Amino acid sequence: MATATAQASAEPSKNPGNLAHGSEHLRQLYTKAYHFMLTARLLDEKFAGLYRAGKIHGGVFLGRGQEALSAALGVHLRKGDVFAPLIRDQAGRLAFGETVLDAARTYLGSPLGPMRARDGNVHRGRPSEGLLPMISHLGAMISVTAGCLMAKRMRGQSNFVGATCIGDGGTSTGSFHEALNMASVERLPLVLVVANNQYAYSTPTSRQFACADLVDRAAGYGVAGHSVDGTDLEACLDTMERAVSAARAGNGPQLVVASLLRLSGHGEHDVADYVDEDLKRSKLGRDCLKVAESFLLLQQWATPQSLEEARKEAMRVINDAIATVQREGAPDPYLEDWCALKSKHLIDGFPKP
Amino acid sequence: MSITYLEAIREAQAYALRHDPRVFIYGQDVGAFGGAFKATKKLAEEFPGRVIDAPISEDAMVGAAVGAAIEGMRPIIEMQFADFSTVGFNQVVNQAATLFWRTETPCPIVIRLPSGGTSGGGPFHSQSLEAIYSHYPGLIVMTPATVEDAYSMLIEAVAIDDPVLFFEHKYLYYHLKAEALPTEALPVGEARIARQGRDATIVTYGAMLHESLAAATELASEGTELEIVDLRTVRPIDTDTVLASVARTGRLLAVGEAWPWGGVTAEVVSRVAEEGFNLLDAPPQRLNARDTPIPYHPNLWAEHRPSTNRIAAAARNLLQL
Numbered sequence: 144m145a146t147a148t149a150q151a152s153a154e155p156s157k158n159p160g161n162l163a164h165g166s167e168h169l170r171q172l173y174t175k176a177y178h179f180m181l182t183a184r185l186l187d188e189k190f191a192g193l194y195r196a197g198k199i200h201g202g203v204f205l206g207r208g209q210e211a212l213s214a215a216l217g218v219h220l221r222k223g224d225v226f227a228p229l230i231r232d233q234a235g236r237l238a239f240g241e242t243v244l245d246a247a248r249t250y251l252g253s254p255l256g257p258m259r260a261r262d263g264n265v266h267r268g269r270p271s272e273g274l275l276p277m278i279s280h281l282g283a284m285i286s287v288t289a290g291c292l293m294a295k296r297m298r299g300q301s302n303f304v305g306a307t308c309i310g311d312g313g314t315s316t317g318s319f320h321e322a323l324n325m326a327s328v329e330r331l332p333l334v335l336v337v338a339n340n341q342y343a344y345s346t347p348t349s350r351q352f353a354c355a356d357l358v359d360r361a362a363g364y365g366v367a368g369h370s371v372d373g374t375d376l377e378a379c380l381d382t383m384e385r386a387v388s389a390a391r392a393g394n395g396p397q398l399v400v401a402s403l404l405r406l407s408g409h410g411e412h413d414v415a416d417y418v419d420e421d422l423k424r425s426k427l428g429r430d431c432l433k434v435a436e437s438f439l440l441l442q443q444w445a446t447p448q449s450l451e452e453a454r455k456e457a458m459r460v461i462n463d464a465i466a467t468v469q470r471e472g473a474p475d476p477y478l479e480d481w482c483a484l485k486s487k488h489l490i491d492g493f494p495k496p
Numbered sequence: 497m498s499i500t501y502l503e504a505i506r507e508a509q510a511y512a513l514r515h516d517p518r519v520f521i522y523g524q525d526v527g528a529f530g531g532a533f534k535a536t537k538k539l540a541e542e543f544p545g546r547v548i549d550a551p552i553s554e555d556a557m558v559g560a561a562v563g564a565a566i567e568g569m570r571p572i573i574e575m576q577f578a579d580f581s582t583v584g585f586n587q588v589v590n591q592a593a594t595l596f597w598r599t600e601t602p603c604p605i606v607i608r609l610p611s612g613g614t615s616g617g618g619p620f621h622s623q624s625l626e627a628i629y630s631h632y633p634g635l636i637v638m639t640p641a642t643v644e645d646a647y648s649m650l651i652e653a654v655a656i657d658d659p660v661l662f663f664e665h666k667y668l669y670y671h672l673k674a675e676a677l678p679t680e681a682l683p684v685g686e687a688r689i690a691r692q693g694r695d696a697t698i699v700t701y702g703a704m705l706h707e708s709l710a711a712a713t714e715l716a717s718e719g720t721e722l723e724i725v726d727l728r729t730v731r732p733i734d735t736d737t738v739l740a741s742v743a744r745t746g747r748l749l750a751v752g753e754a755w756p757w758g759g760v761t762a763e764v765v766s767r768v769a770e771e772g773f774n775l776l777d778a779p780p781q782r783l784n785a786r787d788t789p790i791p792y793h794p795n796l797w798a799e800h801r802p803s804t805n806r807i808a809a810a811a812r813n814l815l816q817l
Contacts, residue, residue: 225563262598270566270601278590286556287591290563290571297520297545297569318586321553325560328551483597483634485657489685491732493767 162381170444172380176218176238177435180210180376182457183234184432186243189461190250194411199250201263206231208374208406209338211431214238215379216306216336216399219387225291225305227275227284230265231338231405232308241267241274243464253471260474281309282318285335289322292331304390306334311351312343314360323396327365332390334383334397335366338373340405341427345417358400366396373403374429377438404428499677502669504643505535505608507677508650509572513543516570519654520546522557523574523608532576533610533669554584561605562591570604570654578609578663579623592659593634602657606650611663612703612753613785613801618792624702624752624785627759629661630731636660637731638684641705643674645728648681656684661731667703687734689741693721696747696814699738699764701727704751704802711807722811730760738764739772746777749814753801756784778817783810 162169187205194203206213209231217238220226226239233246248256249267258267258276268276275291277284288305295303313319314337326333337357341348354360361368367389371382379401386397404427408415422428439445445453482490499507512519521536527549530537540547550557554575561571575581581588588607595603613622630637636658640646646664653660682688690705691712698708705726712722723741727733742748748768750761761782768780783802791797802810 258598266598268599270595270599275563275566276599278594280586280590283555283559283587283591286553286559286587287563287566289556290560290565291567292563293560294564294567294569297564298567317583318555318559321551321556322559325551325553325556483593484636485596485602486636489636489656489658489729489732492735 162377162384164377165442169377169380170442172218173376173435174439174444176211176214176376176380177439178453178457179214179217179234179238180432180435181453182237182243182460183210183214185454185457186246186461187233189465191411193251193465200252203250203411204230204265204409205407205411206233208403208431209340210234211376211379211435212336212338212371212373212401212403213308215376215383216308216334216387218380219383220304220306223273223300223303225273225275225288225303227277227288227305227307229277229284229308229310229313231340235308236274239274240272243460244467245269247464247468248471251465251468252473253468254474255471280318281313282316282322285309285319285322286325289326289329289331289333292326292333293329296331302391304332304334304387306336306387308336308338310343311337311339311341311348311357312346314357315351323364323366323398326396330395332393332395334386334390334399337398337400339400339402341422342405342409342418344409344413347419356400358398361398364396364398366398367394369397369399371399371401373401374427374431374434376431376435402427403431406430498673498675499643500670501643501646501664501672502533502535504647504674504677505650505664506537506539508647509536509539510542511651512572512654513539513546516654518568518570519572520548520564520569521572521574522548522550522561524550524552524576526574531574533666535608536574554580555587558584558587558607559591561607562587562595562603565603565605566595566601570606572606572608572654575607575609577621578611578625579620581607581609581625588629588635588659588661589632593632596658597634603659604657606653606660606662608662608664610666612665612667613790613797614666615794615797616792617666617790617797619789622790622797624663624754626661626663626730627754630760634659635731636684636729637663638729639663639665639701640728641665641668641702641726643672644678644681647677649684649728652681652684663702665703668706672706682728685729685732685734687728687737688726689723689737690726691722691724693723693745695720695722695745696749696811697723697725697738697741697745698749698751698807698811699725699727699741700751701730701760702753704753707802707804708751708807710804711811714804714808715811720811720815727760733760733763733767735767735771738768739775742768742772743775746775747814748776748780749783749810750780751783751802751807753785756782756787759784778814781810781814783807
């Protein structure tokens with residue numbers, strides 16, 4: 144099987160394809176993706192603020208620095224596709240159609256959210272709409288996504304893809320290996336996006352894997368591999384367009400490996416003082432949102448005023464959602480059925496308290 | 497015309513595939529080869545594209561089943577041996593078991609686990625893992641002990657909207673025969689009185705049902721009548737049937753092939769002690785496998801699991817208490 148490995152580029156992508164530099168198609172996609180990046184960044188910052196104010200139970204996990212990659216994937220997905228995001232995919236979630244309200248309700252534990260306060264923060268989704276809610280065990284969502292694709296194929300559906308995201312650390316799991324191998328054996332339309340953000344919690348990539356580049360693994364699995372500069376939205380859009388359309392066209396799984404730097408701690412509890420200063424100053428440490436804004440201005444697709452307007456509008460949507468959720472109140476344990484089965488008649492008859 | 501426990505499992509899958517287009521089978525060697533034990537013999541031929549060979553990837557197999565269930569399918573996963581399901585354990589207990597509770601999306605998957613000891617199986621082809629799965633909320637755990645139950649409970653398992661762990665006992669695969677497949681069955685979740693008796697109750701399941709019945713025959717010749725309860729499902733446990741039996745006999749011996757720490761027998765004793773302490777005329781007893789990995793040699797294996805002799809001895813002891 145051909146392995147189409149595009150080299151990571153520090154410069155904005157010059158690859159023509161459908162996303163010719165400066166084209167109208169690119170302008171539309173870029174501005175759309177930027178909108179999701181911006182909303183995701185501001186929403187993440189809002190959650191971080193609420194966390195510091197003690198308003199959020201449990202952890203808060205930011206996608207800062209990974210918004211370009213995540214949004215670029217999300218804007219290439221459609222209704223009828225399957226998406227299993229990971230912890231730093233707020234932008235991709237929004238692009239796939241998750242609402243700010245769903246995110247806010249889950250983080251703030253509203254019983255009206257999709258997880259009904261039974262699960263929180265990044266553990267949310269709407270499986271019936273193709274958005275799979277991650278469990279914490281890394282790599283575990285890849286085979287679930289693959290299973291959705293097997294089922295769609297068995298049911299005679301076509302033109303669908305499944306996409307899922309993982310970090311550099313998650314590639315070390317057995318689940319990752321089993322699922323990518325299985326998806327390749329089944330030649331499923333799977334797009335597996337690896338955000339190599341240089342750290343798995345505090346562990347640098349030198350303690351995570353010994354191959355030169357994670358994308359080299361693509362050949363071993365018999366899947367196509369793509370490398371991309373995850374700080375450059377244009378490059379991400381271009382790579383995702385090629386990867387998603389190749390999967391959709393029946394060319395089997397696509398492994399996309401993006402290089403970038405996590406611009407936050409693992410979670411908001413983590414000050415991340417272990418991050419190498421040289422890495423922060425390197426091109427990997429660029430803020431993809433600022434890179435995108437510079438590009439929008441350079442292309443004259445935006446003005447400083449329009450960017451400010453966009454920021455205000457995104458903040459309005461976010462603040463409205465948070466205000467709504469804060470009025471919704473907390474879950475009532477006495478209204479819970481405390482039953483983990485759909486088959487209520489098969490609940491175990493423990494002695495009643 | 498007789499049918500074995502193993503053939504009943506094959507027939508139940510054929511029934512499910514025939515009657516429900518959402519059903520498919522995924523597992524190692526299940527396709528043209530027909531499965532390591534031939535539980536899917538000729539099914540790939542009869543149902544093209546629906547009996548699919550999987551790579552040796554238990555984690556991915558179960559994860560894929562959950563994904564397919566989300567899309568509305570009803571997959572049956574065959575673990576080649578229950579022992580290997582530990583490689584897919586995470587997907588069972590964290591993915592499948594939590595999905596409905598977290599999202600209201602049902603997870604109708606069946607995982608078939610060829611389980612329990614056979615002579616020569618050794619440490620990694622003999623395990624009885626029903627207890628460890630039963631510990632987790634969100635799962636149903638079946639342990640059929642008869643040909644009839646193997647057939648009807650597997651058909652029921654496919655119809656249930658929750659994940660079902662189906663522990664089919666390898667020792668019974670060929671040893672157990674019935675004249676015909678059943679046309680009716682007890683509801684899932686109900687235990688069965690496999691033998692009536694007045695002097696003591698043995699609560700058991702799986703292959704231990706047959707060792708317990710043999711022990712009961714032995715004690716009957718000594719003038720003692722044991723009542724045998726076959727749990728059929730160990731999650732949920734039909735505590736009512738157990739308590740009703742103990743109310744009649746006043747004595748309880750819980751017998752299981754799994755290891756002694758915790759587990760199904762401990763759960764049965766705990767429930768009877770908690771809810772039916774006043775029914776007991778003697779301390780409730782348990783008999784399990786010995787507390788070591790399962791030995792290879794037939795001489796050792798026969799003394800590792802509860803045998804008819806050990807069950808009979810435990811029952812005699814219980815009657816002296």
